Amino acid sequence: MAKLKNLEDYREEIEQCVKCGACRAHCPVFGAEKREGRVARGKIALTHSVLEGEIGLEDKVLEDLSQCLLCGSCCTGCPNNVHTEDIVAAARRRIAEEKGLSTFGKGVAAVLGRPKLMNMLAKSGGTLSSLLFKKLPENSGLRLRFPAPYLETDRTLPPLTAKPFRERVPEIIPGDPQQPTVLFFTGCGINYMYPAIGEAFLKALKFLGVTVIIPKDQACCGLPAVSAGATKPVEKLAEQNLSALSHHQADHIVTACASCNAGLSSIYAEMGDEFDELSAKTMDIFVFLANHGLPEKLAALPKTEKRIRVTYHDPCHLRSKGITKEPRQILKALPQVEYIEMSDAGTCCGFGGTYSVYHPENSKRIGAKKAANITDSGAELVATDCPGCIMQLQDSINHAEGNQRSVHILELLSDALPD
Numbered sequence: 001m002a003k004l005k006n007l008e009d010y011r012e013e014i015e016q017c018v019k020c021g022a023c024r025a026h027c028p029v030f031g032a033e034k035r036e037g038r039v040a041r042g043k044i045a046l047t048h049s050v051l052e053g054e055i056g057l058e059d060k061v062l063e064d065l066s067q068c069l070l071c072g073s074c075c076t077g078c079p080n081n082v083h084t085e086d087i088v089a090a091a092r093r094r095i096a097e098e099k100g101l102s103t104f105g106k107g108v109a110a111v112l113g114r115p116k117l118m119n120m121l122a123k124s125g126g127t128l129s130s131l132l133f134k135k136l137p138e139n140s141g142l143r144l145r146f147p148a149p150y151l152e153t154d155r156t157l158p159p160l161t162a163k164p165f166r167e168r169v170p171e172i173i174p175g176d177p178q179q180p181t182v183l184f185f186t187g188c189g190i191n192y193m194y195p196a197i198g199e200a201f202l203k204a205l206k207f208l209g210v211t212v213i214i215p216k217d218q219a220c221c222g223l224p225a226v227s228a229g230a231t232k233p234v235e236k237l238a239e240q241n242l243s244a245l246s247h248h249q250a251d252h253i254v255t256a257c258a259s260c261n262a263g264l265s266s267i268y269a270e271m272g273d274e275f276d277e278l279s280a281k282t283m284d285i286f287v288f289l290a291n292h293g294l295p296e297k298l299a300a301l302p303k304t305e306k307r308i309r310v311t312y313h314d315p316c317h318l319r320s321k322g323i324t325k326e327p328r329q330i331l332k333a334l335p336q337v338e339y340i341e342m343s344d345a346g347t348c349c350g351f352g353g354t355y356s357v358y359h360p361e362n363s364k365r366i367g368a369k370k371a372a373n374i375t376d377s378g379a380e381l382v383a384t385d386c387p388g389c390i391m392q393l394q395d396s397i398n399h400a401e402g403n404q405r406s407v408h409i410l411e412l413l414s415d416a417l418p419d
């Protein structure tokens with residue numbers, strides 16, 4: 001039985017915080033607000049007081065604990081490797097147990113926890129797209145035509161697809177028997193909003209002769225529900241994915257979404273021994289491609305005459321695992337790309353799952369810094385490895401009235417590969 005850790009399970013880690021304040025330099029929310037309650041040290045002190053019964057779950061405590069992107073940036077500079085993001089997520093579960101989920105949290109948990117309902121809603125959204133959304137110039141996304149609960153009308157959204165990715169492709173795509181077999185965990189972003197990334201994934205693995213299995217009964221990884229403070233729906237989704245992914249024999253479970261990667265390899269890893277194999281087999285697509293010789297194959301392709309200036313944004317869920325080299329390695333090897341490193345590429349984009357819904361102003365403020373760094377780099381495109389970041393980056397660029405586009409690295413890779 002999948003079981004998420006509770007706040008008490010983190011007591012020892014909470015007590016490892018020595019209040020040095022090194023996390024202040026790394027926390028994007030503290031950077032935006034400069035308030036002690038917003039930085040890791042302050043949140044950890046709050047959770048300790050809650051555990052000790054010194055304070056209750058008053059509104060001020062709830063507000064401070066909701067002001068966290070769960071980005072893990074604070075851990076980077078922490079001398080004691082305190083994972084504030086896990087501690088805050090456990091504190092949110094405690095809040096939900098005592099006070100119930102917020103209305104939005106209930107909606108997130110209800111929809112993600114029922115894959116059939118989610119499928120139906122996404123397809124309806126895709127079919128009614130032109131009625132619900134208006135197109136932005138230069139194909140840079142959509143905006144709602146009418147106000148809707150929890151969604152600002154000036155928020156850039158990607159189109160929903162009327163035919164989800166997993167319904168477009170066969171479950172098994174055979175490759176060269178000498179090459180590995182991988183399970184593709186698509187995640188909701190690719191399945192419902194960015195099917196072109198899924199197509200690009202398949203093209204890249206076909207180029208290497210890899211057999212790909214796309215289990216039809218996989219579900220959301222559950223990360224948005226973790227961010228909302230849900231417990232049972234996350235545990236249920238983990239069990240469903242374990243069953244869906246264990247049905248097939250494969251060498252690796254490959255993701256093209258940093259958040260799904262964190263869900264499967266980090267969150268599930270803490271939910272019980274039965275997840276050990278699944279978590280250990282989970283691999284990011286660019287780690288897989290780099291390990292299987294793609295950069296060398298790309299380097300052999302002739303460089304195009306005109307090249308596109310591209311920079312890279314590190315998704316928090318890859319950066320915190322030390323996956324920073326491989327995505328850049330692939331980008332730099334693309335024949336049509338002139339790679340430019342931007343300032344603070346590893347700083348959070350401000351999305352943070354439900355954070356951007358609960359705290360849109362702070363989310364925009366954090367995103368504005370990223371948009372300025374993209375502009376200063378002189379890049380025409382910002383490439384990344386996470387659908388959530390793609391959405392937030394494009395929104396931040398549009399608010400800054402920039403003309404850059406945000407894309408997945410796989411889309412650029414697909415353009416470089418033969419059909």
Ligand code: SF4
Binds near residue numbers: 026029040072
């Ligand atoms: S996880 Fe991110 S937002 Fe939360 S305290 Fe750490 S750095 Fe700040």
Ligand code: SF4
Binds near residue numbers: 016021024044079081
């Ligand atoms: S850097 Fe780590 S030990 Fe220091 S205050 Fe922040 S969380 Fe605590």
